[in-house]
Amino acid sequence: MQVRGRLILAVAALLLAPPAAAAASGLGAPPPLALAVAVAVGGLGIRWAGRASKTTLEMSRAGFAGWLLLAALALAQDGRVSWFMADGTRLTNAAVPNPFIIVHQCLSGYTEAVRRALEGRENIYDEANNKMPDGGPRYIVRRDGATESYNESRLKALFAGGQIPRVEVVHVDEYEYPPPFLLLPYTVGAPVGQDYFRIRPLWFGLQALLLWVAFLISVRSAGPEASTRAFAWLPAVWFMPPTLVGLQYGNFQTGAIALSVIAMAALASRRNVAAGTLLGFATLGKVFPGVLVVALVARRRWHAVLMTVLAAVTFTALTLVVFGRKPFDDFLFYQLPAIANGSAFGFNNRPEWIPTNYGVYALVAKLRLLGVAGMTQDTGNVVASVYGILLLVLVVVLLVRAPENSGESIVESPLVWLALLNLAAVRSPYVGDGYGQVGTLWLLVLTASRQRRTRAQLWVLSLALVLWGVTLEGFASARPPAWMIVFSIVTQLGLIAFNVAVLHSAARASAVDGKR
Secondary structure, three states: OEEEHHHHHHHHHHOOHHHHHHHHHHOOOOHHHHHHHHHHHHHHHHHHHHHHOOOEEEOOHHHHHHHHHHHHHHHHHHHHHHHHHHOOOOHHHOOOOOHHHHHEOOHHHHHHHHHHHHHOOOOOOOHHHHEOOOOOEOEEEEEOOEEEEEOHHHHHHHOHHHOOOOOEEEEOOOOOOOHHHHHHHHHHHHHHOOOHHHHHHHHHHHHHHHHHHHHHHHHHOOOHHHHHHHHHHHHHHHHOHHHHHHHHHOOOHHHHHHHHHHHHHHHHOOOHHHHHHHHHHHHHHHOOOHHHHHHHHHOOOHHHHHHHHHHHHHHHHHHHHHHOOHHHHHHHHHHHHHHHHOHHHHHHHOOOOOOOEOOHHHHHHHHHHOOOOOOOHHHHHHHHHHHHHHHHHHHHHHHHHOOHHHHHHHHOOHHHHHHHHHHHHOOOOOOEOOOOOHHHHHHHHHHHHOOOOOHHHHHHHHHHHHHHOOOOOOOOOOOOOHHHHHHHHHHHHHHHHHHHHHHHHHHHHHHHHHHO
């Protein structure tokens, strides 16, 4: 049967409506007004879909029924999580019904670091700041309008007997990023008085918008039919835990990838200033987008490189003006040495966090849990460093060797951008599976949509989506079972292999084009 592209795009556009309502609530909109915002965004999305697509896709009746079911599930889950972000007391609306996932939010580390940096007294990287006097984890609880710090035993007492009180709860996370990243949570929090529980829905809406726009940008160059196929897969990507859990966490992994994709698209359109500004900030914030700067150097895109460097210098200077010198001193003389010796990410070696980690370092730690000899922390650090060097060599070799007359095609390919970003991201000491696979799910959809697929291929693609969509965070115990560790190793190696394969395929295609 023929399925109209405007229906597919309308469903994709509706995914933005619930996050928009959450963001409106963060700005102080009462529920009726927030709902009106969702309706308005949905209406605009449907109108855009009607104008943007004149194509149709061939689907079997069973396939169409399955797609409708998946789209309904994605919209329902999107609405549930957005409601939780708008009203943090709706604890049962969290993306995954797990105590850790309900209370954990990486965003809390960003906002607490902003608060401390503005005060100028404490080291924003000292994890002791995020703990209670007894050394245990610290939680912020807002109950009946009052905000207090809770320790773990007090929090458990709050939920005694299986009751779910109407409270907002967040576990205070550590801050691990360079100082210039503080500018973003500071700017988002400024209109709401740096109130965490109001920043949270704003941040959620911002990252959802960035992801959606970047996805649109990444598919539009493939042509109307391929882009429509990609949008048909978007509900699956949105429904998978690494997307909505990551957005709920507020971890900037999704935002950094999206900003980088938007930056490279701006570069392809010769908007070097915009490209440099976005890529410069993404690199300062998350570091791993710097792999795209290396790619630009390899292709001798000196204007874009210059704009990126100027943007980085400007953001650094602005950070000094807003927060002073102390965060930089703490980063240089406290955090960088801690990263070098592994103490900055000490939790990496706790058994319950090893299966959830998609960073290259974790491969060694997982083998250690399986009893393989010699898999020490030092070995893991060496393996991660060697991986980083090999990745840079791979980037330079592939891009320098690409024929000059096809240079634009390889450095301007969304497949290349995403593959490089995904491979660079896993160099980080910790890449949680609650958010770490979103870029690979995105890339999988792009590659799947480039041409029509057989039924067998669609089943394989669906299986890959499910496997990389698994979230173990909060489910692994202090003694994780062997099957969980093996599953994590296999899916992690598969993720790396898939991204390398896409990058290699893009390089080969570029070489073939160059000979024509």
